[in-house]
Amino acid sequence: MKKIALAMVAATALFASNSAYNYEVTPTIGGVHSEGNLGYKNDQVNVGIKAARNLEGLFFDQFELGVDYTHRLKETVKGVTRTGHATRYTANLVKDIFDFTDNFGLYGLVGLGYEDLSSKFVDNEDGGFGQYGLGLRYQVTDVFALKAEVRDAIKFEHADHNLFYTLGFGIGLDAKNVAPVVAAAPAMAPAAPVSLDDDNDGVLNDVDKCPNTPAGVVVDETGCEKVIVLRDLGVNFAFDSYTVSPTYAAEIKKVADFMAENPDYKVVLAGHTDSVGKEAYNQKLSEKRANAVAKTLEGYGVSADKISTLGYGELRPIADNGTKEGRAQNRRVEATFNK
Known part of the structure; x- marks a missing residue:
């Protein structure tokens, strides 16, 4: 099978709970509406x-x-008024529910808590509670997010409700540092006493740097797999869209031109993402953007039955996902040609 790798950089989502960092600190401000x-x-x-x-x-x-702190808490029951404050400690499990766009989505939470009142109010005492809620998260940058959240806290005693509504500012800490995947250097072919071409790739053994190339693979003058890299391609997409920008469609035409020059070839488009975002979300995103490039190729006259697509999500990085530059290199679509 012949193979030609073409690197096409594709944009990926910023929004997800499994982000480019391990920990998140979120200051919040809002209000409490009590039953x-x-x-x-x-x-x-x-x-x-x-x-x-x-x-x-x-x-x-x-x-x-x-930890939530409510100051100047005033209670009036049966004509008796007392003031104080409440400190509430919580532990929650959070689950992303739905992604509206690459960086904006809905999440849910469920958890337990304990309410510590500054003094014993007329009918309210310290005690535990359970809670559930929903929130909207907008990932502004790799390490900063805005969160709007509503939680219903139900006290274990008497089942009284406190409704929390807050605005939070999520700050990522401890960035992930995923080592790039580096391909092993091709082994040098041993010198042969007679100039032969053992792998039948058209390059003689004494200059073939990649021996044992599979039959039919297109090679360069050194006998290694021929690679065409389209620089500054980007394959950028409009907001919440999988349509390839005309600016980059012209570059993809180079792939179509190669197909026209080699009518016996078929192309496989493989999408890749960086590690920002949930693994499942990145898997779908890589597939969708590979499909977008496929549609562009069809528009240049490449038959659909000669195009296949797949996505690897974040599983095959070629650079360090712990840096902005490395993540940019990992956001790509690769085209491989087979006879």
Whole structure:
């Protein structure tokens, strides 16, 4: 089988819980709306902070611990008014539910907590509670996200409800440092006493740097697999779109031209992403963008039955995902030609 690798860099999502970092700290500010029978006067201002660990290979995407502080808590029950403050400690499991775009999505949470009141109020005491909630997350950069969240905390005693609504600012810590995958250097062919071509690739043994090339592979003058690299390709897509920009479609035409010059060839388009985002989401994203390049090739006259696509997601990096430059190299689509 003949193979020609063409590197085409493709944009990937910033949004996901399994992000480019291992830990996340999120300061929050918002309010608390308490059930009427608790006797609290109006909504209370609430501030807090959360510390989360991103999880991999599990059903849930994050485990987080949090503290919420409510100041100037005023309770009036049966004509008696008392003031104080509440500190609530929480432990939650977080799950990404739905991705609206590459960097904007919906998540859910479920957890337990403990409410510590500054003094014994008329009808309210310290105690545990369970909670559940929903949130919207917008990944602004690789290490910064905005989060809007609503949680319903249900006290174990009397099943009273406190509804939290908060705005959070997620800050990523401890960036992942994935070592790049480096291909082994091809072995040098041993010198032969007679100039032969043992692998029948058209390059004699005494200059063939890649012996035992599979039959039919296109090679260069050194006998190694011929590689065409399209620089600055990018294969950028419009916001929330998988349509290839006309700026880069012209570069993809080079692939179509090669197909026209070699009508016996078929092309395989393989999509790749960096490690930012959930592995499952990146897998789908790599497939969709490989399909987008395929559609562009069809527009240049390449028959659909000569094109196949697949995606590797984040599984085959060629550079360090711990750096911005390395992640840019990993966001790519590779085209391989087979006879």
